[in-house]
Amino acid sequence: MTTFDGLRALLTTLGLNEAEALLDSHLERAAKEERSYADFLADLMECEATVRKERGLQMRIRRARLPMVRRLSDFDLAFQPTIDRRQIRELQTLRFLHDQSNVIFLGPPGVGKTHLSIALVMEALGAGYSAYFVTAHDLVADLGRAAQQNRMDARMRVYLSPKLLVIDEMGYLPLDAVGATLFFQLISARYERGSVILTSNKSYGEWDSVLGDAVIATAVLDRLLHHSTTINIRGESYRLKERRKAGLLTPSQAEKAS
Ligand SMILES: Nc1ncnc2c1ncn2[C@@H]1O[C@H](COP(=O)(O)OP(=O)(O)OP(=O)(O)O)[C@@H](O)[C@H]1O
Ligand SMILES: [Mg+2]
DSSP: OOHHHHHHHHHHHHTTTTHHEEEHHHHHHHHHTOOOOHHHEEEEEEHHHHHHHHHHHOOOOOHHTSOOOOOGGGOOGGGGGTOHHHHHHHHHHHHHHHTTTEEEEEOSSSSSSSHHHHHHHHHHHHHHHOOEEEEHHHHHHHHHHHHHHHHHHHHHHHHHHSSSSEEEEETSOOOOHHHHHHHHHHHHTTTSSSSEEESSSSSSGGGGHHHTTTHHHHHHHHHHHHEEEEEEEOSOHHHHHHHTTTOSOOHHHHHHHO
């Protein structure tokens, strides 16, 4: 005869901790409601599965190192009429991840490039994919340190293994020659292996100066754009709108922003 404690120990041994914690209440309910054995077991296992799924999602969110949480549902598309809703809906299906295709958000400060990138990461994480977020500057600095310390392979794996890699803020700080080479190495290694979402305030024509080398810029863009969607946002900064609403802009700033 199986004792209650024996059964709990068995569930713990099998790593079914949620089922173990809920066993008492579920047994009681099953007895009261005269549930079938199958219903009892299905309920208990469903609780275990739900908790595991949520725990997995929270773990993937932590591992993605997002600077903030943003969702597509928080994004006011009406505020940015240059964004094609259909394109965003298409990206939301995550087919681009399946095709190892890239997404590039271009536009001036505050138009929602980082927001949309993070929102797509959240969609991907929710669907069970892994993702990692890094700024272009941090990425190149990290790879530079790794190269000096002979840890290049290990650090490269951090950026190559996630299904989705976000490289934010490409172009705010120009890269030096070593940085440009490392950036090229990474893009080349991820090419047709995993999707990249990249944001930049610079148009493609300006990437020569961002990377400091026309040949490298061409090679990077060639790989990045081969399978890709570019979303060019030409609009007002949402940050400015919020400051204006709060009455924090001087008259001349407000005029420039309108
Ligand atoms: N259309 C929008 N609807 C709701 N919130 C928005 C919208 N656009 C931007 N935001 C919010 O405004 C802030 C600035 O947006 P975000 O960081 O995405 O801008 P960005 O394009 O990445 O700018 P930068 O080039 O300066 O990094 C964020 O808090 C973001 O959530
Ligand atoms: Mg940004």
